[in-house]
Amino acid sequence: MEVTLTVNGASHTLDVPDNALLVEVLRERLGLTGTHVGCDTSQCGACVVHMDGCAVKSCTVLAGQADGADVTTIEGIGTVDALHPMQEAFRDCHALQCGFCTPGMIMAAIDLVQSTDDLDEQGVRDGLEGNLCRCTGYHNIVRAVLAARDNM
Amino acid sequence: MAENGTGIGAAVKRKEDIRFITGAGRYTDDIDQAGQAYAVFLRSPHARATIGGIDTAAALQVPGVVAVYTGADLAADGIGDLPCGWLVKSKDGSDMIQPPHPPLAVERVNYVGEPYGIVIADSLQAARDGAEAVAADFDDLPAVVDVATADAADQLHESVPGNQCYDWELGDKAATDAAFADADHVASLDIINNRLIPNAMEPRAAVGDYDAASGVYTLHTTSQNPHLERLVLAAFVQVAPESRLRVVSPDVGGGFGSKIFVYAEETAVIWAAGKLRRAVKWRADRSESFLADAHGRDHVTKAELALSSDGTFLGLRVKTIANMGAYLSTFASSVPTYLYGTLMAGQYKTPAIYVEVRAMFTNTAPVDAYRGAGRPEATYVVERLVETAARDLSMDPAEIRRRNFIQPEDFPYATPVALTYDTGDYEASLDKALEHIDYAGFAARRAASEANGNRRGIGFSSYIEACGLAPSQVAISLGAGVGLFESAEVRVNVTGSVTVITGSHSHGQGHETTFAQVVSDRLGIPLDDVEVVHGDTARSDYGLGTYGSRSIAVGGSALIRATDKIIAKGKKIVAHNFETTEDNIDFTDGVFAEQESNRSMAFAEVAFAAYVPANFPLDELEPGLSEKAFYDPGNFTYPAGTHICEVEIDGETGVSTIVAFVAVDDFGNVINPMIVEGQVHGGLCQGIGQALLEHGVYDDAGQLVTGSYMDYCMPRADDVPSFTVDTTVTPCTHNPLGVKGCGEAGAIGATAAVMNAVTDALGVKSLPMPATPETVWKALGGAG
Numbered sequence: 001m002e003v004t005l006t007v008n009g010a011s012h013t014l015d016v017p018d019n020a021l022l023v024e025v026l027r028e029r030l031g032l033t034g035t036h037v038g039c040d041t042s043q044c045g046a047c048v049v050h051m052d053g054c055a056v057k058s059c060t061v062l063a064g065q066a067d068g069a070d071v072t073t074i075e076g077i078g079t080v081d082a083l084h085p086m087q088e089a090f091r092d093c094h095a096l097q098c099g100f101c102t103p104g105m106i107m108a109a110i111d112l113v114q115s116t117d118d119l120d121e122q123g124v125r126d127g128l129e130g131n132l133c134r135c136t137g138y139h140n141i142v143r144a145v146l147a148a149r150d151n152m
Numbered sequence: 153m154a155e156n157g158t159g160i161g162a163a164v165k166r167k168e169d170i171r172f173i174t175g176a177g178r179y180t181d182d183i184d185q186a187g188q189a190y191a192v193f194l195r196s197p198h199a200r201a202t203i204g205g206i207d208t209a210a211a212l213q214v215p216g217v218v219a220v221y222t223g224a225d226l227a228a229d230g231i232g233d234l235p236c237g238w239l240v241k242s243k244d245g246s247d248m249i250q251p252p253h254p255p256l257a258v259e260r261v262n263y264v265g266e267p268y269g270i271v272i273a274d275s276l277q278a279a280r281d282g283a284e285a286v287a288a289d290f291d292d293l294p295a296v297v298d299v300a301t302a303d304a305a306d307q308l309h310e311s312v313p314g315n316q317c318y319d320w321e322l323g324d325k326a327a328t329d330a331a332f333a334d335a336d337h338v339a340s341l342d343i344i345n346n347r348l349i350p351n352a353m354e355p356r357a358a359v360g361d362y363d364a365a366s367g368v369y370t371l372h373t374t375s376q377n378p379h380l381e382r383l384v385l386a387a388f389v390q391v392a393p394e395s396r397l398r399v400v401s402p403d404v405g406g407g408f409g410s411k412i413f414v415y416a417e418e419t420a421v422i423w424a425a426g427k428l429r430r431a432v433k434w435r436a437d438r439s440e441s442f443l444a445d446a447h448g449r450d451h452v453t454k455a456e457l458a459l460s461s462d463g464t465f466l467g468l469r470v471k472t473i474a475n476m477g478a479y480l481s482t483f484a485s486s487v488p489t490y491l492y493g494t495l496m497a498g499q500y501k502t503p504a505i506y507v508e509v510r511a512m513f514t515n516t517a518p519v520d521a522y523r524g525a526g527r528p529e530a531t532y533v534v535e536r537l538v539e540t541a542a543r544d545l546s547m548d549p550a551e552i553r554r555r556n557f558i559q560p561e562d563f564p565y566a567t568p569v570a571l572t573y574d575t576g577d578y579e580a581s582l583d584k585a586l587e588h589i590d591y592a593g594f595a596a597r598r599a600a601s602e603a604n605g606n607r608r609g610i611g612f613s614s615y616i617e618a619c620g621l622a623p624s625q626v627a628i629s630l631g632a633g634v635g636l637f638e639s640a641e642v643r644v645n646v647t648g649s650v651t652v653i654t655g656s657h658s659h660g661q662g663h664e665t666t667f668a669q670v671v672s673d674r675l676g677i678p679l680d681d682v683e684v685v686h687g688d689t690a691r692s693d694y695g696l697g698t699y700g701s702r703s704i705a706v707g708g709s710a711l712i713r714a715t716d717k718i719i720a721k722g723k724k725i726v727a728h729n730f731e732t733t734e735d736n737i738d739f740t741d742g743v744f745a746e747q748e749s750n751r752s753m754a755f756a757e758v759a760f761a762a763y764v765p766a767n768f769p770l771d772e773l774e775p776g777l778s779e780k781a782f783y784d785p786g787n788f789t790y791p792a793g794t795h796i797c798e799v800e801i802d803g804e805t806g807v808s809t810i811v812a813f814v815a816v817d818d819f820g821n822v823i824n825p826m827i828v829e830g831q832v833h834g835g836l837c838q839g840i841g842q843a844l845l846e847h848g849v850y851d852d853a854g855q856l857v858t859g860s861y862m863d864y865c866m867p868r869a870d871d872v873p874s875f876t877v878d879t880t881v882t883p884c885t886h887n888p889l890g891v892k893g894c895g896e897a898g899a900i901g902a903t904a905a906v907m908n909a910v911t912d913a914l915g916v917k918s919l920p921m922p923a924t925p926e927t928v929w930k931a932l933g934g935a936g
């Protein structure tokens with residue numbers, strides 16, 4: 001099937017198998033390997049991207065469902081010279097170690113901050129419940145999200 | 153030490169973060185080779201079966217399928233077994249029994265998920281379809297799952313009677329028995345240390361490539377120690393000689409031990425790449441990680457502590473059955489012995505200790521090192537037992553520890569279980585932890601919880617670990633099959649920037665930052681002028697990788713040796729330039745200066761002079777400025793500390809909430825406190841996970857019941873608290889940086905602290921891990 005989607009501001013029309021997943025299109029067709037795959041049951045959040053402004057697990061979205069959508073990945077939110085405040089906060093607070101969960105974590109956290117009023121520590125912990133990190137114990141991730149909340 | 157700036161002791165932001173936060177990290181699965189094929193493994197659905205026949209004809213007809221190989225194909229090609237690198241001896245002096253472990257099963261399968269074939273195709277989908285089309289005949293046999301009764305069950309391996317790998321002992325049995333005979337009190341516990349599944353967030357992966365023109369094999373894989381991978385694949389499995397086998401570990405998404413080992417999958421992938429003369433790529437699905445990554449822990453233990461009536465420890469007796477799983481993984485045998493029995497003194501002056509460990513085979517995934525590796529299990533035994541003794545004698549748990557601590561003046565201290573601790577101040581950490589948790593206020597907090605119908609408990613864990621693996625002479629005399637030193641190279645470039653090449657490997661630890669801090673501090677050059685290279689056998693000398701909290705203690709020490717050589721060579725060059733002798737040259741803050749004159753050369757000028765040797769006396773002074781060093785530690789390092797956990801248990805639901813967790817650790821000198829704290833946080837979370845959430849469970853038929861994130865409960869952000877982390881410092885006495893290592897402490901200390909707190913809250917002697925709400929609720933008296 002043919003799908004047309006905008007990814008990080010650029011429009012792509014691609015011929016994909018019916019069962020292709022959004023994450024496969026991003027990683028394998030568009031070379032956007034910042035979006036990771038950490039599980040096969042939609043439970044780790046390593047693959048989170050934004051679709052029309054909302055965080056989605058791209059391993060759980062068919063490419064066809066993304067037809068016409070505006071998708072943003074970790075590669076699209078900031079650059080080395082102009083980091084997104086959430087990227088900045090993750091680095092400042094040492095909210096990453098191996099970095100594997102980080103793109104999904106950052107994308108989920110941006111959506112969480114944007115969609116929640118009066119976000120506090122418990123709100124961050126509850127809101128990131130769909131994203132696993134095996135390295136950081138979450139302590140510094142929580143600090144980073146709260147710091148970014150004040151700068152976004 | 154620098155509080156600010158970028159030197160040793162500064163909380164420098166990590167260099168590697170820029171690529172990770174922008175999505176530019178490069179993990180194995182991000183790597184593609186031109187024309188690559190895709191691999192899918194055939195895995196046993198049975199825990200124990202003989203393989204009747206494997207019919208691959210239909211699979212080979214699937215469009216896109218290139219090849220199907222089975223264990224017999226690898227065997228026919230001379231591919232050897234996956235070896236275990238540590239030979240443990242039994243009490244009677246006999247060698248442990250190592251059953252054959254072919255990378256792909258040939259005649260028999262022994263655990264669910266064991267690979268017996270590999271399907272390779274032009275696309276991943278075709279490989280999956282091909283795997284579906286393979287018809288294998290299995291003769292199902294009864295599975296041996298329960299480790300405690302495995303000795304009386306069916307024999308799994310022809311060469312292993314009673315399914316026993318070894319029956320090992322350590323310590324003085326007679327002296328220990330005598331201590332128990334004289335004791336006023338004996339505290340005893342039956343302990344099950346639950347099986348854990350490591351779950352690094354990046355699944356294992358491998359991309360094998362073969363260049364027919366040069367005969368060179370290149371394997372990109374998720375390894376914590378690429379040189380060891382190359383050594384095993386070359387020397388034992390015999391894929392190719394080391395000179396024609398390059399192993400690259402690019403960015404690796406966590407390991408926690410599980411990526412130390414040499415597995416079947418990368419072995420089959422690199423072999424198949426050579427066979428097909430085509431690159432082959434494989435990435436594990438998470439379900440495969442659950443089935444086929446080496447698991448951790450899984451001990452059944454009986455432990456007893458003999459005491460006098462005033463709480464003085466007299467003797468410790470420990471009897472453990474350790475589950476090896478179906479085969480011996482790369483370092484499996486060392487974990488419940490030399491990384492476990494040797495730690496039974498803990499922080500205490502217990503004069504007599506005797507440990508027995510029987511290692512058994514079962515029809516479960518192989519068990520090997522997982523963060524802490526043996527030391528969390530030892531800490532759990534000692535610290536649960538000490539807490540039990542305090543309760544038995546109605547003593548304060550802090551006081552009973554204090555009374556028995558090895559004191560600062562006792563170092564170096566030789567324990568009854570083969571180690572010599574170099575330094576420590578255990579009371580300092582305990583006191584600081586008591587202050588942070590507000591121990592004095594605990595009684596009031598408990599009363600407040602109880603007034604609300606809840607329970608509250610406090611639990612201690614004063615752990616010790618042996619890290620900085622390892623002094624090679626000691627390790628080899630105890631059965632290690634490899635040296636455990638580390639290498640470093642400091643390459644000064646022509647204009648003064650520096651490339652550091654280390655045999656350590658970072659899979660989250662931040663070596664690109666900390667190692668650069670060490671070198672920039674020593675050489676007095678900007679941090680940005682130092683680049684750290686690791687993870688590629690083609691770029692670095694032989695190295696042993698990263699595990700056992702060894703990188704800064706061993707790899708960092710090698711780095712110091714190499715920078716010392718750079719400074720010495722720099723002095724020679726400057727002395728030549730100034731027509732004086734080296735002992736007239738001082739080096740401070742990046743400047744070589746002649747004593748008693750105002751002549752000096754900056755580091756970059758010396759570098760340039762080294763590579764533009766206009767008039768070097770060539771038989772005394774070689775051009776260039778690049779030095780290597782290998783460092784073999786003189787002893788282990790001994791990080792230690794006290795962790796205190798406070799829990800509140802909901803009286804109605806049995807849900808345990810960690811209301812406070814304090815960790816005070818002595819890691820010796822610290823290079824980057826920000827990174828050290830992060831390491832502690834992550835370890836604590838894993839330790840808490842073991843206590844409250846995680847459990848790898850097989851049913852009686854040997855099926856893995858907890859094979860996905862739906863059944864295996866990983867700690868999530870809302871399961872853990874923010875932590876209070878602090879340090880005390882007694883510098884390590886035998887390495888140049890005075891460092892001890894910090895990677896495993898959290899996971900070693902936390903589990904016992906949590907379970908001591910939960911049992912304290914419930915007023916019960918013990919509780920099986922994980923202490924899930926259901927388990928706790930039953931202990932509260934809920935209907936069973």
Ligand code: FES
Binds near residue numbers: 036042044048058
């Ligand atoms: S890959 Fe795990 S949730 Fe998408």
Ligand code: FES
Binds near residue numbers: 095097098132133353
């Ligand atoms: S940083 Fe490694 S999994 Fe989160």
